[in-house]
Amino acid sequence: MTPGGWLGPVGGCALVALLELDVVQVGQTMVSRPLVLGPLLGLLFGVPRIGLALGLCLEFLSLDDVPVGDRLPLNATVAAAAALLLTCSPRPLHPALALPLGLAAGWAHQRLEAVLRHRRRALCGAAERSISDGGTPPWGRLLGRALAEQAAATFAVLLACVCAAGPALSGLWPRLPQSLLAGLDLGWKLAPWLGLGVVLHALRRRA
Amino acid sequence: MNAGMQGRLFGRSLLLQSAWNFERMQSLGLAFCLEPWLERCWAGQNGAARAARLRHQEYFNTQPYMASLVVGMVCALEEEAAAAPAGARRDGLVERLRSLKAASAAALAGVGDALFWGALRPFCAVLAAAGALLLWDRPVWAAVWAAGAYLAAHNGLALPLRWSFLRRGYEWKADLAGRLKAWPAQKVIRGLRLAALLLLLAAGVLLLRAVARPQAAVGLLTVAAAWLLREARVSPYRLYAAAVLAGGAASLAGWL
Numbered sequence: 310m311t312p313g314g315w316l317g318p319v320g321g322c323a324l325v326a327l328l329e330l331d332v333v334q335v336g337q338t339m340v341s342r343p344l345v346l347g348p349l350l351g352l353l354f355g356v357p358r359i360g361l362a363l364g365l366c367l368e369f370l371s372l373d374d375v376p377v378g379d380r381l382p383l384n385a386t387v388a389a390a391a392a393l394l395l396t397c398s399p400r401p402l403h404p405a406l407a408l409p410l411g412l413a414a415g416w417a418h419q420r421l422e423a424v425l426r427h428r429r430r431a432l433c434g435a436a437e438r439s440i441s442d443g444g445t446p447p448w449g450r451l452l453g454r455a456l457a458e459q460a461a462a463t464f465a466v467l468l469a470c471v472c473a474a475g476p477a478l479s480g481l482w483p484r485l486p487q488s489l490l491a492g493l494d495l496g497w498k499l500a501p502w503l504g505l506g507v508v509l510h511a512l513r514r515r516a
Numbered sequence: 517m518n519a520g521m522q523g524r525l526f527g528r529s530l531l532l533q534s535a536w537n538f539e540r541m542q543s544l545g546l547a548f549c550l551e552p553w554l555e556r557c558w559a560g561q562n563g564a565a566r567a568a569r570l571r572h573q574e575y576f577n578t579q580p581y582m583a584s585l586v587v588g589m590v591c592a593l594e595e596e597a598a599a600a601p602a603g604a605r606r607d608g609l610v611e612r613l614r615s616l617k618a619a620s621a622a623a624l625a626g627v628g629d630a631l632f633w634g635a636l637r638p639f640c641a642v643l644a645a646a647g648a649l650l651l652w653d654r655p656v657w658a659a660v661w662a663a664g665a666y667l668a669a670h671n672g673l674a675l676p677l678r679w680s681f682l683r684r685g686y687e688w689k690a691d692l693a694g695r696l697k698a699w700p701a702q703k704v705i706r707g708l709r710l711a712a713l714l715l716l717l718a719a720g721v722l723l724l725r726a727v728a729r730p731q732a733a734v735g736l737l738t739v740a741a742a743w744l745l746r747e748a749r750v751s752p753y754r755l756y757a758a759a760v761l762a763g764g765a766a767s768l769a770g771w772l
Binding site: 333334335336337338339340342344345347348349351352357358360361364365368369370371372373374375376377378379383408409412426427428429430432433436437440441443445446448451452455456487488489490491492493494495496498499500501502503504505506507508509510511512513 | 530531533534535536537538539540541543544545547548551555562566569570573577580581625629633634637638640641642644645648652655656658659660662663666667670671674675709712713716719720723731734735736738739740741742743746747751752753755756757759760761762763764765766767768772
């Protein structure tokens with residue numbers, strides 16, 4: 310549990326909402342990759358090994374999921390961040406349960422981002438109107454709006470996952486059927502090996 | 517193109533995908549990136565400047581790192597068009613610019629995807645993972661290594677390339693495709709993938725050493741199953757879901 314109660318995880322959500330912009334919109338310097346973000350958040354929250362383990366699993370599982378053309382993959386950044394923040398919130402989840410919940414957050418973010426990308430076409434129209442009127446487009450406002458909407462969407466998904474779904478499942482965890490617990494545990498233990506197989510397949514195919 | 521202008525274009529190129537949308541993809545980001553250059557080239561020619569701004573609102577999409585080459589090339593061709601007298605000659609240059617921009621964006625996307633997404637990123641990930649597994653007993657150092665090595669290896673190559681691509685695109689202009697043929701991209705891609713494969717095997721050995729023998733056997737079987745199912749194009753996330761379901765079923769059957 311973090312010293313500041315919910316302040317730490319909520320602050321973590323805000324930080325990740327900014328860093329997530331690196332996935333597509335700003336820079337693409339890879340600071341948002343699970344194997345970078347996971348360990349960094351792990352260090353920040355005092356759980357470096359969990360951050361590393363979650364980051365490694367999600368990095369390998371998502372490595373072959375490439376954003377080519379208009380393809381929009383599951384957001385591995387949100388998945389890794391949500392999973393890690395769930396493990397160090399005031400009502401912490403076991404990583405075996407945090408991983409699938411993180412993946413669900415990554416999937417929800419992917420759906421939300423598709424909507425945002427459709428909405429952004431309006432920005433092209435606004436830019437064209439400004440040029441036709443003889444001026445230059447208000448770049449700061451147009452791009453700022455696109456970035457702010459994306460960061461707000463990421464923050465909302467993470468907050469819902471960490472502050473609502475997480476605590477709800479934390480209470481349910483001891484009451485879950487034994488078979489489901491065993492399944493989640495096996496999934497957690499096999500995730501690094503699955504990731505290894507996925508990356509080996511991707512590299513061997515291309516090498 | 518002086519260093520100051522190159523710096524401004526480079527800074528703006530980092531926002532190329534900031535307004536990415538399904539209809540015109542990177543067009544708005546490209547127009548934003550080119551703005552200082554267009555302002556300089558077409559100064560005092562209001563109608564032509566408006567036409568130049570409007571033509572970069574058209575659909576545009578390429579690999580974001582390779583886009584710097586297209587930006588450099590477009591800058592050179594815009595400069596050429598602005599220097600030409602208004603009329604048929606300028607119209608011809610603008611048409612040439614449009615077709616070269618579209619053709620090079622498509623061609624560069626293929627090379628960029630293979631180089632950056634298909635080779636450099638896996639290499640950096642595997643380098644970070646192998647080092648972290650080696651340092652597993654010292655979790656703080658392992659975490660610092662994973663984040664630091666990934667960022668340093670990736671940006672140590674990608675950022676200087678993105679910077680120099682602006683200059684090269686500007687100098688090569690219409691000869692961009694021809695000059696790129698001499699570029700050893702395929703050799704670099706093969707080298708990075710081979711290095712990543714060797715590092716991945718090392719990471720696998722480290723993982724095997726960290727677990728007990730029965731777990732190692734299950735791990736190797738899982739790697740083989742993941743490989744085979746990926747051959748059948750099963751998504752990695754479905755592989756994980758299948759592992760959870762298999763665990764649940766095994767527990768119900770009393771095997772776990």
